[in-house]
Amino acid sequence: MPDAFYEAIYLVETPLPLEAVAEVMAGEQSCGTFTRVEGETDELRERARADVVAIRDLGEVAQPSLRSSWLDRKSLSASPHLGEVVVRFPVANVGVNLSTLAATVAGNLFDLGEVTGLRLQSLKLPGTYRKQYPLPQHGIYGTRRLTGVAHGALIGSIIKPNVGLRSEEIASLVERLCSAGLDFIKDDEIASNPTHAPLSTRVPAVMAAVRRHQDRTGKHVMVAFNITDETDAMRRHADLVAKEGGSCVMASLNWCGFSGIETLRRSSDLVVHGHRNGYGALSRHPALGIGFQAYQTLWRLAGVDHMHVHGLGGKFAQADEEVVESAKDCLESLCDVDDRVMPAFSSGQWAGTVEQTYRAVNTSDLLFMAGGGVMAHPGGPAEGVASIREAWRAVEAGESIDSARARHRSLSDAFSFFGKP
Known part of the structure; x- marks a missing residue:
């Protein structure tokens, strides 16, 4: 061409x-x-x-x-x-x-x-x-550098309950999730700047918890603050996140629009976590809309670093084959520069979906997020994180999940709890 x-x-x-x-x-x-x-x-x-x-x-x-x-x-x-x-x-x-x-x-x-x-x-x-458009400012390698995760999948979770928690309650939960061993935490897509937890108080409270954990352990946990809003407000919110030592912001791409995300990318050097909520309206009918390859190409030109692809065996309508192809689209450069973005797996994920995910995409260059799969684990969030991490270690080493379950209680408990029909 x-x-x-x-x-x-x-x-x-x-x-x-x-x-x-x-x-x-x-x-x-x-x-x-x-x-x-x-x-x-x-x-x-x-x-x-x-x-x-x-x-x-x-x-x-x-x-x-x-x-x-x-x-x-x-x-x-x-x-x-x-x-x-x-x-x-x-x-x-x-x-x-x-x-x-x-x-x-x-x-x-x-x-x-x-x-x-x-x-x-x-x-x-x-x-x-x-090449005349922005490249992802961080993408896969930058996200790994900022989180200190050089190898393996990044394990993340989502603030739950989705909305309703106050700023100090969210900060307390974040502190607990940091201690549980997560690499990444994000707001829900419907929780941006609510009256009961405005970003003006939530960002300082959450980042104080993140800094305390970093002072104790040396690890920076990446928090994706949902700053979805009109363009000037998003820029102000991003500046606050940067001021407080944060590394990532999240935006609902379809509702902010290309110009909003492009302006955010130009005005901030934070990781931009692209949430695709609403994409089903553009894609779900097989004879109408926009396929994910074209969709992610356009948003990659806007400069996002992460893209949601849903998850295998999850709660949404997309077939597993579509989820896998979406992840592979994110992991393929558009031309002869590395402009890959990190695929973010989410929706109904837990330790039991790890093996299928790894076998399908054949890489750990991804963000694997579990809300209930972490926080609903019978042993608590730390055991939830441990179960997912052990599952990833096993499949990356070529070990069977059944063998790993016999050796790791957190993994065995996850299958006993989440694996029920």
């Missing part, structure tokens, strides 16, 4: 000829509209028009996934076909502008009358273009 272009790969469902719909897509998202207009010269089209470079017919589908009033008005009711369409766009049409890049590869395409389904699957960017 030439450096002057980038490519987007789509799944398209339509009762019309795929070739015709693909051309509509290319024109709509570049220099065209439904008819040729004054000023749309051949020279301009040659320079600025997107091109369809590949079409693959994937066969007929039983019924339309979505209704189109446009098709109804034209009485077009033929059985739709599913196809893969690759469109090549000129980089010059966008420049270094993440929001416009997203509007170009997605945007009005989801509303096209000709389609009964459309999904942006993936993006391929030339290296020269990718």
Whole structure:
């Protein structure tokens, strides 16, 4: 692919000829509209028009996934076909502008009358273009350096109850979780700046607990403070975290938007933990939305260091195969620089999901988070952390979990408690 272009790969469902719909897509998202207009010269089209470079017919589908009033008005009711369409766009049409890049590869395409389904699957960017955007400031290696975890998975947990605890209660819990042996602690996505635990009091209280633990043990536990808010407020919150000696902030990506995260990245050198809550609305229907490869590519250009991928055997709707592919997307560089981000596994995780996770992704370059899997362990949080850590040590050493359970009470107790149907 030439450096002057980038490519987007789509799944398209339509009762019309795929070739015709693909051309509509290319024109709509570049220099065209439904008819040729004054000023749309051949020279301009040659320079600025997107091109369809590949079409693959994937066969007929039983019924339309979505209704189109446009098709109804034209009485077009033929059985739709599913196809893969690759469109090549000129980089010059966008420049270094993440929001416009997203509007170009997605945007009005989801509303096209000709389609009964459309999904942006993936993006391929030339290296020269990718390098004009920020790289992850910390990513995998920086997160390891800040936490002092040179090898193995990073073990994390989430503040529970999700909301309702006061600042001093959260600080007390954080102190207990630090002592339990965690590498990483994060706020829940719905707990940002509540009246009962505002960041103005929560950050100093929590970081005082983190510093006390660091003074005793030498270990810095990374806390991801949820600073989701409007842009100026996020910058103020990040400054407070930095002032108190923190190393990480978290933001709900879909609700802050690209410009909010880009501004946060430029104004702070803290680790940015990207939470994808709401992604299901963009991805859950197989014929609509945005696939994770494209999704994480866009957010990686914004400069995030961590990306949530959910967890294997977890409580959410994504299939395990999708979780694994999402993690592998995060762990693959977009071009010839190391711009990988750390995949964050979460949702219903405990010691019993460790082996499956490690076998599937074949790496420990990940953040493995368990809320209930740590805090609901019958022996308490310290035993919960120990059970997960022992499970990771076993699978990394090629030992069976059954053998490790026989030697480690915390692991055996976890399986007895969480492993019940």
